[in-house]
Amino acid sequence: MCPLKTGDLQRIFIELDKNGDGFVSLEELNWLLERIRVQQSLNDLESLVGKRSLDFTEFLLFWDSISKPEYDMEEADLANAFNVFDLNGDGFISSEELQYVLSRLGLWNENTGKDCKSMICMYDTNFDGLLDFQEFKYMMSHTTQS
Structure with a gap:
């Protein structure tokens, strides 16, 4: 997308957290990835993330991990x-x-x-x-x- 600052990522997190529980589920995260046509199975996503939902800090770490140059998207x-x-x-x-x-x-x-x-x-x-x-x-x- 674009260089995202913490405030940008916080707005994305709030939008993804459809049920407002303070966590983004893998399903909610996968919804965003599908919108940008990045196909991940929920099992693969869980393996990457290591859990079924992310709080905001964990979401920041996840975003950082997929945004680094060494993350080699196909x-x-x-x-x-x-x-x-x-x-x-x-x-x-x-x-x-x-x-x-x-x-x-x-x-x-x-x-x-x-x-x-x-x-x-x-x-x-x-x-x-x-x-x-x-x-x-x-x-x-x-x-x-x-």
């Missing part, structure tokens, strides 16, 4: 995730496409959302205002926290 998984955001199929992700998809996932709204243009600018190495697949791959392998 090229096909990255391509699928890229295609989720590339709505018009032109090979680029625009700020409008990013905002639309994040809104549909319940992860962005006008009151709490960041400017999607500035999110894209952070990884737009050729300064065309769009993310190509290589820029997207780089973005997916990095995260910042504050």
Whole structure:
């Protein structure tokens, strides 16, 4: 997605925690992964996470573990995730496409959302205002926290 700070991840956690119990279940976590077309069985996800639900601190650790460059997402998984955001199929992700998809996932709204243009600018190495697949791959392998 984009470099996510602790506040961003907290909003995602709250959105995922559908029953409001302060934990994200593997089913709730898998729902998000499926939305970005990362296919994991619940058994594989449980093996990765080590338990059936995560509190916010554990969710941060999980996100950090899958966001590091050494987490080697399959090229096909990255391509699928890229295609989720590339709505018009032109090979680029625009700020409008990013905002639309994040809104549909319940992860962005006008009151709490960041400017999607500035999110894209952070990884737009050729300064065309769009993310190509290589820029997207780089973005997916990095995260910042504050």
